[in-house]
Amino acid sequence: MPSDRWVVPPAIAAGVFATAAIHPPVYAPSRALTVTAAGEVRPNRPMLLAVSVVGRDNAPAHAPASVTVTLTDATRHLHTNARWNTSPAHRTAPGVVSVQGADPWQLVVSADGLTAHVPVPALSLSVSTRAVPRDDRLDVAVEGGALVPEIQGTVWVYAHGATAIRLESDDDALTVTPATAPVDGCGVAVFHALLRGMDAPVHLVAVGTGVEGRLRLPVDPGGLGVRSDRQGVHVEAFAGPSDVMLAGGDAQGPTWWTLTSMTPHDGAGVLDLALSPTIAWVTASLDPAFTAARSVWRRPFNAASCTPATRDAAWQRRLAAPPPVAPVRVLLDGNRRLEALAAIAQSRARRIAVGLLAVCLAMEIALVVYAGFAAIPNALADLEDNPRARWGKVAAAVAVILVLGFVLGLRVVMERAGE
16 A cells, blocks of 8 residues: 555654754854953953964864954943954964943954954952061062072062172072172162072172071072063073063053063073063963963162162062962853854754654654554455454554654653763
8 A cells, every 4th residue: 555655754754863863963163262351350441352263172272363352331332442463373362452431341352254242340459569578687589589490580689788798609500690799779789690400599698787698599490581671571481482471561450461482592482572661560471371470570660769768668669579460361261152052053953853853753653553554455355364454453553652662762862962
């Protein structure tokens, strides 16, 4: 009978849609933008943004060739339309957006043909530049916080009332020059130190007061060497050339940052960068999140302007840590966005496949039941041993049971696949 053949197409379609329900063929975007911000976000202050393009399957992130950022406030009034270019060879594209208006802010970021709408929550950091009180007779500090082996560092010694400082190394692996340095108008003597080991013990003597002491200078193995001057900043990494994140600003917080590459020099990576006079401090890090950063002031203290009454304050300010660049927080995670879009597309495709599968199963059940209960042709009515007459109803019932079992099994498989 024709109904015997009609059961085949719905069965084949049911198998196709069952496979599609377990492994739905989906199309999802292969690229997305990741947007991060650093420092505080508040009116009339620069906001530091970084944009990178990420791909699926853990593809490495790269910087877009150009970035356009539009900033609107709570009234959707356009405040900023910034644009900056960078090298696609870098991991991210840092830039600065001027924040105005009232929060909450909304960012529209466009790069490499991609667009992202990013809400920016207000964040105000409490910045303190007070230093921990120290001995006002003899104190020592290393520029950047610590010496880095194989990289020359700067050591400051403050001696109240001394005319000169003698700084002697107690280890052959540490070289200090000069052996004796006069104090400037702010009461500070400057030394250069090169460490070729892991320990930096020194002996200090204040000429004129007789105060002396022994201590170990802080050491940071594998860190960045950062020195500043009035023209800019010098960054050196003994591990070799690499990309380095630089941020700077004023006493209230960061106002600028960039990502640049160090050049190779005698097996190390070196960077000399000229900076604007408005940049009072610089923070350098090999990590875009600034988790292992080195910060220095740009020698803003003029020895000729110091007086006996301001020396202690000038030294305490020199010891104070610059405002932090952190927290570097992710405003939009491109990897999670790709995963979410893929999950949405997969769920939509699975729902469509399950719906079509249900239709095919209903058709299959109807056709199988119809075939089982169909009337026997007159030509075969007298054949008592006709299998169709004997087993038609039983076959229809068995087919229905098998189809229902297949549906239940498919449901179990889908639930496990979704875990």
